[in-house]
Amino acid sequence: MSGKNSANRGRVRIAAFVLVQVGVLGMAVGVTRAKLAESEARARLPVLRQTPRQIGPLYDDPGVASDEQLRTVLDRLRPRLRGPRPEINHVDHAMRFWGVEARFRDPQCLSGAEMRDVLLRHRKFAEVWGKESQPLLTEDTKGLRIRTRQGPATASHVDHTLGCLAEVGTPLDYPVETPRGDSTVRAILEASLRRFSLNQWEYEWSALAYALYFESAAPWVSAEGQEISFDRLAERVMREGLPRGVCLGQHRLHALVMFLRIDEDQRILSPECRAKVIRHLRQIVSLLQASQDPQGYWNGTWAEGTPPAPEEGEKEGPLGPLARRLLATGHILEWLALAPEEIQPPRAAVRRAGQWLCRTVAAMSDEEIREHYTFLSHVGRGLALWRGRFPSYYADVSN
Amino acid sequence: MSRATGSIAAEGTAAHRAWVVSPRWMLTWRHLLVCALASGLFVYLNYLPSLDSRIWLDARRGREILAEQAIPAIDPVQPLSDGMRVIDTSWLSKVVCGWVEQWGGAPYLAHLFALATLAYVLILARVLFLQTRRLSLMMAGVGLVLVLGPRLQSLAAPDLFGAICFALLFALVRRPADEGLGPLLAQPAGRARFPAGAWPVWLGTALLFVAWANLHASFLLGIVVLGCCAVGQAATAVAKTGSVRAAVSDRQTQRWVLLAEWAAVASLVNPYGWNVALETCNLVRNENLRRMQDWLPLNLSTPTGVLLLASLLAVAAVLRSSRRQVRVAEALLLTVFVAMLAPSARGLIWYAPVYALVIMPHVADVASRRPAVKDAAGRWFAGRKLLGRSFAGSAASAAGNAKAGWSTRGMATTLLCGLTVWCALAFSPISQDVLGGKKLQSGRTLRSPVPAGVVEYLRRETASKLVFAPVPWANCLVGQCPPHVKVFMTSDVQWIPLRVWNDYGRITRSEPGWDQVLDRYHVDTVVVWKQHQRRLGDALRASEKWQVVLEDDKSLVARRSAYHSRKHEPSDQGSEEG
Numbered sequence: 001m002s003g004k005n006s007a008n009r010g011r012v013r014i015a016a017f018v019l020v021q022v023g024v025l026g027m028a029v030g031v032t033r034a035k036l037a038e039s040e041a042r043a044r045l046p047v048l049r050q051t052p053r054q055i056g057p058l059y060d061d062p063g064v065a066s067d068e069q070l071r072t073v074l075d076r077l078r079p080r081l082r083g084p085r086p087e088i089n090h091v092d093h094a095m096r097f098w099g100v101e102a103r104f105r106d107p108q109c110l111s112g113a114e115m116r117d118v119l120l121r122h123r124k125f126a127e128v129w130g131k132e133s134q135p136l137l138t139e140d141t142k143g144l145r146i147r148t149r150q151g152p153a154t155a156s157h158v159d160h161t162l163g164c165l166a167e168v169g170t171p172l173d174y175p176v177e178t179p180r181g182d183s184t185v186r187a188i189l190e191a192s193l194r195r196f197s198l199n200q201w202e203y204e205w206s207a208l209a210y211a212l213y214f215e216s217a218a219p220w221v222s223a224e225g226q227e228i229s230f231d232r233l234a235e236r237v238m239r240e241g242l243p244r245g246v247c248l249g250q251h252r253l254h255a256l257v258m259f260l261r262i263d264e265d266q267r268i269l270s271p272e273c274r275a276k277v278i279r280h281l282r283q284i285v286s287l288l289q290a291s292q293d294p295q296g297y298w299n300g301t302w303a304e305g306t307p308p309a310p311e312e313g314e315k316e317g318p319l320g321p322l323a324r325r326l327l328a329t330g331h332i333l334e335w336l337a338l339a340p341e342e343i344q345p346p347r348a349a350v351r352r353a354g355q356w357l358c359r360t361v362a363a364m365s366d367e368e369i370r371e372h373y374t375f376l377s378h379v380g381r382g383l384a385l386w387r388g389r390f391p392s393y394y395a396d397v398s399n
Numbered sequence: 400m401s402r403a404t405g406s407i408a409a410e411g412t413a414a415h416r417a418w419v420v421s422p423r424w425m426l427t428w429r430h431l432l433v434c435a436l437a438s439g440l441f442v443y444l445n446y447l448p449s450l451d452s453r454i455w456l457d458a459r460r461g462r463e464i465l466a467e468q469a470i471p472a473i474d475p476v477q478p479l480s481d482g483m484r485v486i487d488t489s490w491l492s493k494v495v496c497g498w499v500e501q502w503g504g505a506p507y508l509a510h511l512f513a514l515a516t517l518a519y520v521l522i523l524a525r526v527l528f529l530q531t532r533r534l535s536l537m538m539a540g541v542g543l544v545l546v547l548g549p550r551l552q553s554l555a556a557p558d559l560f561g562a563i564c565f566a567l568l569f570a571l572v573r574r575p576a577d578e579g580l581g582p583l584l585a586q587p588a589g590r591a592r593f594p595a596g597a598w599p600v601w602l603g604t605a606l607l608f609v610a611w612a613n614l615h616a617s618f619l620l621g622i623v624v625l626g627c628c629a630v631g632q633a634a635t636a637v638a639k640t641g642s643v644r645a646a647v648s649d650r651q652t653q654r655w656v657l658l659a660e661w662a663a664v665a666s667l668v669n670p671y672g673w674n675v676a677l678e679t680c681n682l683v684r685n686e687n688l689r690r691m692q693d694w695l696p697l698n699l700s701t702p703t704g705v706l707l708l709a710s711l712l713a714v715a716a717v718l719r720s721s722r723r724q725v726r727v728a729e730a731l732l733l734t735v736f737v738a739m740l741a742p743s744a745r746g747l748i749w750y751a752p753v754y755a756l757v758i759m760p761h762v763a764d765v766a767s768r769r770p771a772v773k774d775a776a777g778r779w780f781a782g783r784k785l786l787g788r789s790f791a792g793s794a795a796s797a798a799g800n801a802k803a804g805w806s807t808r809g810m811a812t813t814l815l816c817g818l819t820v821w822c823a824l825a826f827s828p829i830s831q832d833v834l835g836g837k838k839l840q841s842g843r844t845l846r847s848p849v850p851a852g853v854v855e856y857l858r859r860e861t862a863s864k865l866v867f868a869p870v871p872w873a874n875c876l877v878g879q880c881p882p883h884v885k886v887f888m889t890s891d892v893q894w895i896p897l898r899v900w901n902d903y904g905r906i907t908r909s910e911p912g913w914d915q916v917l918d919r920y921h922v923d924t925v926v927v928w929k930q931h932q933r934r935l936g937d938a939l940r941a942s943e944k945w946q947v948v949l950e951d952d953k954s955l956v957a958r959r960s961a962y963h964s965r966k967h968e969p970s971d972q973g974s975e976e977g
Binding site: 010013014017018020021024031032035039197198199200201219222224225226227228229232235239240241244 | 483
């Protein structure tokens with residue numbers, strides 16, 4: 001009898017042990033799966049807008065450029081890029097400048113849509129660059145990307161083309177034709193997000209594209225495991241000294257202004273960060289006021305806060321002093337046209353700059369314009385924005 | 400009369416009893432030898448002038464936690480880690496370091512290190528002694544751990560606390576009362592009993608794992624050890640009966656499994672809960688860590704690698720000679736901990752004690768069959784009349800003398816033990832605070848590897864600066880400078896983005912574009928360790944952007960020149976093309 005009881009007890013003990021193990025195992029698997037799901041959710045890319053935000057001009061000041069002056073400038077800056085091997089750097093700048101709606105009667109000019117086709121349709125790209133050229137659209141482990149900094153058949157800066165596509169309002173489902181098949185702009189943006197590092201060399205256009213395409217301000221986690229918010233992006237933009245960065249640091253300022261403008265519609269910055277960005281930009285504007293040449297231009301020494309002596313302090317780079325002046329002044333005028341009133345310098349400074357640009361562009365030879373087209377695209381866009389319109393509005397005027 | 404006599408006799412007996420010391424307090428020559436070795440080790444450790452630089456970093460982090468009364472969710476010393484997920488699996492170790500430093504300053508960190516290391520060695524020694532019952536084998540085992548493991552002074556405080564917990568686990572689950580070898584690794588067949596009255600083991604395991612999970616990520620290895628024992632026990636049961644059901648119904652197997660699960664549950668008592676285990680697994684895969692010198696795989700052509708190979712050959716030789724049955728748990732443990740060396744040489748911290756604990760019982764078995772070896776030390780004592788009663792007349796033979804001499808308890812030996820410990824204390828830096836006395840000269844106790852001038856220079860800084868310094872020095876600087884002095888990165892590389900780690904390498908090696916990398920992070924001050932960064936020092940001297948503000952034979956400090964602190968040249972990476 002007692003032997004039977006003992007056997008029963010043994011069976012119960014084994015059953016209890018097995019049950020405990022099943023429970024423990026089940027709990028361990030369940031919790032691990034939940035944690036992994038949490039981890040995956042953390043690594044998920046942010047929700048994107050189908051159509052990017054459009055940030056328009058705020059001012060219309062004929063003192064910056066009169067109708068006549070603007071017409072002259074824009075006429076000089078038509079995208080005469082038709083023909084073999086147009087530099088991709090020029091194509092994406094021109095597309096950003098004129099917008100995809102622009103059409104020109106001048107047969108030498110590419111329309112906005114044609115320029116976008118060169119960038120996003122491999123067949124069109126191969127048509128103008130030849131089949132022997134390496135494709136502009138390539139794929140790596142992170143996804144689809146636009147080849148960059150590998151010569152005239154590639155974009156000039158990281159995510160520059162993506163930023164341009166965002167600024168001209170390209171929807172995410174816009175078809176992209178790669179050598180391997182069809183895709184969409186979304187694939188380029190998502191690959192950029194997967195590739196992005198807060199400390200990468202060039203981040204200005206990535207930041208701009210994200211700000212325009214993101215549905216909300218929710219942070220996302222980069223491939224390095226770093227949580228990226230627009231506050232962090234803004235801090236990153238403000239971290240480096242000036243005028244460090246591409247185009248004498250002007251694209252960093254452009255990105256900050258765009259953050260502020262988007263933040264007015266939908267909060268993407270914390271109040272503290274917004275206040276910091278405004279303080280930062282005001283300091284920049286103070287520097288600009290102090291460093292503007294009486295003629296109206298800025299040059300490579302704008303961040304020093306003292307007016308440049310004619311040649312002093314200006315390095316003779318491959319581009320020369322004129323190019324540096326056009327570069328600095330065009331970019332500054334462009335982001336000032338989008339900046340809120342609280343950041344603006346006295347309007348007289350902007351008018352001086354606008355007038356100098358109008359005079360200078362009018363006096364430039366066709367050869368110089370071709371050579372400095374990328375800088376000049378910012379000049380043309382900046383002047384048009386100061387008249388309260390996107391340049392595409394004037395496309396017919398320039399015909 | 401008789402009553403009086405009886406009373407006197409009773410008083411006499413009481414008086415006599417008052418002078419009788421319990422045999423527990425009478426120590427043997429064995430104890431004296433252990434005391435001497437431990438004291439010597441402690442003096443050596445306490446005099447080590449340079450410990451791993453991470454101790455400074457850990458103390459700083461500990462101070463932060465104590466000040467905030469919370470574990471920081473962001474890394475306060477590495478601004479470039481902003482946005483990275485910070486899960487500090489060894490926060491309690493840092494609190495201990497921070498608290499000790501707050502209490503007594505940097506020298507107390509050295510005392511903490513010496514005491515913790517001594518504790519680790521003594522716990523291991525105790526387990527090894529209980530496994531082998533031979534003083535000589537215990538010492539040999541401890542020697543093996545010290546030789547096979549990493550250098551003691553290279554251990555960071557969390558590693559050390561983890562190692563103590565690891566040793567404690569073996570001490571805990573091994574049954575000290577056993578005459579034979581403990582149940583964990585080497586219980587003789589037929590005595591496979593889980594400790595009777597096992598509640599201290601269950602309670603101890605819970606407490607150990609609660610502490611361990613907060614002290615160091617190695618608590619997972621403790622669960623692995625228990626798991627190996629469970630699997631080993633189950634395999635043994637299956638081998639005996641040929642039935643899986645028998646393994647499931649085996650009480651020993653059940654207890655080991657439940658103990659492993661109990662340990663896992665206890666380890667969940669930490670601020671991060673389940674995440675701490677996942678984070679620990681992620682740490683092993685962390686790409687930044689895998690590029691750190693001490694996380695690299697073990698190179699078999701190095702002296703350490705050769706030692707590892709030799710140790711494995713020695714296992715083969717010993718097991719061949721040993722008559723003891725090789726237990727599945729032993730084989731599993733050895734296999735698992737050798738396999739852990741493949742991805743990273745850091746596994747040596749854990750491999751060394753496991754190796755000693757697995758092999759020494761077999762060595763004991765081999766040695767027990769060689770009486771000549773066994774009694775060699777004992778014969779030295781034979782015929783010697785030391786301290787009268789210790790050996791007098793106790794030896795009928797050399798071996799007998801030896802055994803009696805080693806084992807005879809005496810008050811004099813106890814006093815000698817006390818004297819040894821006292822001398823060790825008196826001659827150690829720790830005595831300055833306990834006993835008072837003349838302060839040791841600078842450099843005779845813990846010191847930072849960073850030249851004092853560099854620390855002083857940075858302490859004078861008033862504004863928040865980002866300082867680029869070699870990682871070992873950065874660890875010290877964050878511990879020694881005010882909080883507003885931030886460093887590019889410390890040895891907590893798991894919390895910084897990979898690109899920052901790569902850029903650290905570019906700057907250190909002064910690769911082309913190094914100064915633009917410094918610009919990109921807006922580094923204001925660069926500290927150069929000349930011995931390892933000679934090229935960077937030369938490059939800084941030659942750069943017009945940088946101004947050398949301090950230089951000695953060991954270090955160089957350069958600041959961004961006043962002009963370039965505002966103005967930076969456009970990057971070659973970011974050309975001017977719009």
